[in-house]
Amino acid sequence: MSAGANLVSFVTIGVLVGCGVTLLLERSLSRILLGVVLIGNGVNLLIVFGGRSGEAPVVGISDEAAMSDALPQAMVLTAIVITFGLTAFLLAISYRSWYLNGDDEVPDDLEDQEIVRRAARREVSATDLATEPAADDPEQIDAPAPPRGEGRE
Amino acid sequence: MSTLVPLPVVLPLVGAALTLLLGGRPQAQRAVSVGCLSASLVVATVLLVQAYRQGPLVAQIGGWPAPVGIVLVADQLAALMLVVSSAVILCVLLYSIGQGQAETGESTPVAIFHPTYLVLTAGVCNAFLAGDLFNLFVGFEMLLAASFVLITLNGTRLRIRTGSTYVMVNILASMIFLISVGLVYAATGTLNLAQLAARLDALPDGVRLSLQLILLVAFGIKAAVFPLSAWLPDSYPTAPAPVTAVFAGLLTKVGVYAIIRTQTLLFPGQQADELLLVAAGLTMLVGILGAVAQSDIKRLLSFTLVSHIGYMIFGVGLSTAAGLVGAIFYVVHHITIQTTLFLIAGLVEQRTGSTDLRRLGGLARMAPMVGVLFFVSAMNLAGIPPFSGFLGKLGLLRAGVAVGGPLPWTLVAVGTATSLLTLYVASRVWNIAFWRSPCESRPSTPPLPALMVGATVALVVVGVGLTVVAGPLFEYTGQAATDLIERTPYVRAVLPGGAS
Structure with missing residues (x-):
């Protein structure tokens, strides 16, 4: 069994989100896309560590007191699906931008x-x-x- | 009765699936869309009456009781928002159908438009009905994903450019929202709003305040509250007119709704009030000064949209019943009127091919009907008596005066100045686009499709009608605000056994 939330996990979250934010500040849509993916993964980890860790939450397999919290895992699944869809859409936009303009930079208004x-x-x-x-x-x-x-x- | 509660979400989703299947048959698509949205308007009206008579209606999805299962709650605030947004969404759909017929399949790919539009509707309704924080997030994501498709419709160069800004900013806001969801769950072990109302009170002040502020940032971006508003005037104007109209009317108001809901139910203390008031004042001023500088009607309207969000935040920041009443009334007024104005800008564009003030002129003679519609709506937005804009602003200003103190008084002054500047902006558009002599002779354009004008007229009538029903509406919002501040009706309806 893992020890649940510890310093290493939070440093991982911090590094993921920090790198993501740095990439978000770029002008090129494909780098921004990578930034979104990194931030998304960081936030998903954060949600997972928000719940109690423990054994598989299946009645009859593990002891009820030792079960992990299933709810954050369900939420993370939803969040992963949503991030996946948004990433696909961003990819399409950056491809379209490259197709039309020859680059995928985001210009000013x-x-x-x-x-x-x-x-x-x-x-x-x-x-x-x-x-x-x-x-x-x-x-x-x-x-x-x-x-x-x-x-x- | 509670079986009706999920219908405003389910009906548009079923409609979206059907319209996707009917992709090649525009007539059938239109019939399905109009049918679904009319039905959900009827359902929303029934919910409004029921919520007024019996208090909050709760639907337990999947039969699981409240703290475990997902709940949808239609209290008075949610029901009112549902009715107004369903009416607006239906009118804009009719308008877009009218426009589609005029263009005869030239630009809008109808096959995508209808399903996406219905998913957007479902997302908006889900956000209004959500009884837990994660479902609220899902509602936001549904409407955002649909709005991404709508704002980049056709994938033209201009729309891709502005759309990428919009997509990025909103994804970032969603990430911040998701962070706050994770933190709230880690701190309290629940996401059910009613249960959170009890559990958040037990947290240390600092933790609660930081959760409140993260949520405020997330919703502030979506509601376009200054300084988180710069994305809006950049991205809205390039989309097709009906899309811009429905975005302007509803999407920012979903953010405002989320702010009202979380501030009253989860964080009833007054820690963030000063921040909200300062942000409200700056939103009003910066927004309207931006509008003064614009030379394109759609951009100008986007800036007035940002500016008037400030009024609603002002009402929330006062955190008195009178302030909330004003804010809720103003949301209802502003959803209707801002959508109407964007639809009218669409009519102008359809008639002249441009919304650029430098190219417009003589519209009052060329299209007198559009002139009348614009005049009435612009005066309504600026807050000229007896329109609902005046009543809403009056309610907010009186609430501000009743609270007293330097900050509320400043806000009252800023609100008045913003109203006058809105009048200036409106009369500037009127003078240039409608009143001055026309430019070079134009090739005669075909007359506006009756359905487009009809849908706009219907919304103008709704906007003016708000004045007629202002008495009952204020009474209704008064009761809604009292319930919001008391919190017990909501909590008791969701958790009959008591929160813990």
Whole structure:
């Protein structure tokens, strides 16, 4: 019988989650994916160690007082299935991103970048005045908005 | 009666399976989806009436009694959320069917949309009904997995870019939630909410506070509370209009619901109140200032969504009955109105091909119906009397004044300022998109499908109707809030033999 939760197990959890967080901070989706997998495993270990350790929780095989807690094990099974599904979806997304863009980097928000740029140039948006028709709007002529909407690859 | 409780989860799941089988037959798919969601709206209404008359309804899944088995609990708060979300989900489904007909199979792959949408519904309902922390987690995961598919629908470049942010942030939030589930179980040996209510009180203060804060972070990300809100305005606007609408209306509110539930039932002390109040104030201000800077209607609406989450957190942070009443009323109001506004943005997009304020103009003449709908909803959001937005904000501000003290008074001031700034943002959209003279002559677009407009009108009517039923609704939320604060009705319904 294992001794249940001990220092080694918690260090393992810490290392798994720590490495996972480091990978999450990367820009590339495939590294982020690995980070998610590591964190998921760390958290699953944490849940397992949350219950009492002991013998197999089957009535008739082991003594009731010495049984391990079956509930965290059931929860971990559910959590593993969920993490598995999410990992598969993330893989699909990063493949799709690579297929469309040639890389799987997560870029910044386009509109945020534009607003930062406008703020740096201290521009006042002409739309805010709302007096002139849109056809005379200098923003319409100078800086046509990037095509929004979808399906324009 | 308690046999009805699982139906809001089961019906959409069965519907999802059926629509998946009927993948090649759009007509049958639509019929099944509409049928399932209408049925679950009826069930939710029955549950609401029953919960009001008899107190919380409890279903023991698999026949195992409460602390051992999984329980689904429909108390007044859960039943109210079920009714509102079922109504909103049904309207958005009709809207998307209308839009699908207009596009004639051009962009939305209907075969995926209907099953995923129904799974999302099941997840939302499961989260509302969950009687234990792990089932709440499962509900969240169901709705998240479905929302991942919906937000990256078609897998276009833009949606993959924004979708990956959304997916990452939400997976991280789920991991934090899972950590808190593991820690709560390790500390108390149970996950049943009613039993936790008793056992958490026995824990040392520090342990209880840290569990509370981890849960708050997890739910705060999902509810988009500042500073955990930056992901939302980035990811919502690119999805198809009905998807954005239902996300905006429901997903963040599921987070708010989870915060209300855990703060009242599990952590009734007032340790986190100041934190909640500060976060609420910052959410309101930062959100609405973000909205002021936007030039795209959908992004602008996403920022107002974040901003108004602050009002609900404000109500929770006051931790008085009046504050909770205001918060619950505001959740109901905001689910309806924010969904409506996104649907209207979808109508604008359908009519003009854009929601960019720099390209819009003259909509009031071009589409007067859309103009009227937008005007009514925007005024409702900003809180102009006699709309429900005004009543909700008034209730919250009065609750804040009743508590008194520097922080609540600051929040009252911030809430008023946010309301005025929302009015500014709304009138800015109105002036630019609807009122100014139109841009260059556009090719005449086909008229909007009747079903899209009809579904939007229905939601606007519901939003205005909240004013008409405000009296009974406040009475109902009052009773719900009293029960939440007392905690005994919930605990006694789940564990008739007493908690231990």
